[in-house]
Amino acid sequence: MTARELRPARLGPADMLKVGAVGLRTRPLRGFLSALGIAIGIAAMVGVVGISASSGAELDRELDKLGTNLLTAQPGTTLFGEDAELPAAAEGMVGRIDAVTASSAIGRVEGADVYRTGRIDEAETNGLATYAARTDLRATTGAELASGTWLNEATNGYPAVVLGSSAAERLGIGRASPEARVLVGGTRFTVIGVLEPAPLAPELDTAALVGWEAAEAELGFGGHPTRIYTRSPNDDVPAVRSALAATANPEAPDEVDVTLPSDALAAQQAADQAFTGLLLGLGAVALLVGGVGVANTMVVSVLERRSEIGLRRSLGATRRQIRDQFLAESLLLSAIGGLGGMLLGAAATGGYALYQGWPTVIPPWAWLGALAAPLVIGGLAGLYPAIRAARLSPTEALAAP
Structure with a gap:
C-alpha cells in the first residue's frame, strides 16, 4: 500500500458537525439543560440591551416631540x-x-x-x-x-x-x-x-x-x-x-x-444606562455559569465515551479528529443555546416594548454579541475536554470499563 492510501480520511466541517451532533442526539436531556444555561445568559443580555435601547428610543422620540428648547x-x-x-x-x-x-x-x-x-x-x-x-x-x-x-x-x-x-x-x-x-x-x-x-x-x-x-x-x-x-x-x-x-x-x-428640563431627562437616561451595565454584568455571570455547565457536560461525555474514542482511534481516527469532534460538539451545543437565547431575548424585548408603547430597538452589536459570545464560551468550555479526549491512547480507552 502507498503512503497516500495509509493516510486517514479527512473530515470536512460538515462531516465534523454531523459527528458532533451524534453526542447531542444520544444524550438529549443533558444537552438541553446545558444549552439552557447558555440560553438564559444570552436572553438576559439581549433583553437588557434591547429594553434599554427601546427606552432610549422612546425618550428620544418624546424629546423630539416636546422639544429640547x-x-x-x-x-x-x-x-x-x-x-x-x-x-x-x-x-x-x-x-x-x-x-x-x-x-x-x-x-x-x-x-x-x-x-x-x-x-x-x-x-x-x-x-x-x-x-x-x-x-x-x-x-x-x-x-x-x-x-x-x-x-x-x-x-x-x-x-x-x-x-x-x-x-x-x-x-x-x-x-x-x-x-x-x-x-x-x-x-x-x-x-x-x-x-x-x-x-x-x-x-x-x-x-x-x-x-x-x-x-x-x-x-x-x-x-x-x-x-x-x-x-x-x-x-x-x-x-x-x-x-x-x-x-x-x-x-x-x-x-x-x-x-434645562431635557438635561434632567438625559441624566435619567444616563442613570438607566448605568443600571443597564449592572444588569449586563449579571447576564454575563449567567452566561459564564452556562459555560461551566457546557464544560461539565463535555468532561462527563469524554469519560462516558472512552470506549467509543478507543474504537475510533483503532479504526484510524487521528488525535486531531477526536479533538475536533468534541470541540464541534461543544460549539454546536453552545450555538443552539445562543440561538434560543437570542430569540427569547428578542421576544422579551418586543413584548415589553409593545406593553409600554415603545419602539422595539435591538442594536446590531447586541445581535453580533449574541452570536459570538456562545461560540467563544463553547470553544473555551470544550477545549480542555477535547484535548483530554484526543490524548487518550486506543489501548487505554478500550480498556476502560
Missing part, C-alpha cells in the same frame, strides 16, 4: 439661605428677550390646599400644590390634555381648575366633567381638564392649576411667578440661558435658578 427660571435662595422671590414683572421682562419665541408662568398659591371634599382631614394634603397658571402655559410646556379643556380667557377669572395627572389620580377623579369638583383653599372649583404626564414640566403632575385672575380674586394670590417657562430656537438656547437669570431678576440674578 424649553428653559425654566425659578427662585433660588438668598445670600442668607432664605427662599428668594421673583419680581411680579419677571414674566414680562423675560418675554422681551429677543430670542424667546414663547413664555409663560405659574405662581404657587400658598395655603390653598386641595381636597376632594370638606370631610378630608386637613393634614391629608396628598402632596398637591395649587398654582396660578397663564392661559398659554400648556402651549409653552407642551403638556397634553387627557380629558376636558384647558384654561382660556373665559375661565381664567372663574373657579375652574385643571388637574395634573398625579393630582387627578390622588383625588380619585378619572376625567373632567361639570360634576367633578374639588375644594381649593376652601373654595369649590369645577374640574374642567386633566393633564397627561408632563415629562418636561413634572411639577405640573401634582398641581391644581387655576386661572391667574381667579387665583388673585378667590385665593389671595399675590401675583409673583414661581416658575417661568421659555421657548427659543435650539441655536439660541445657550444665549437665552445665560441671560435669563439677569433678566428675570435684574437686582439679584444670583437668586434665580435656570434649568
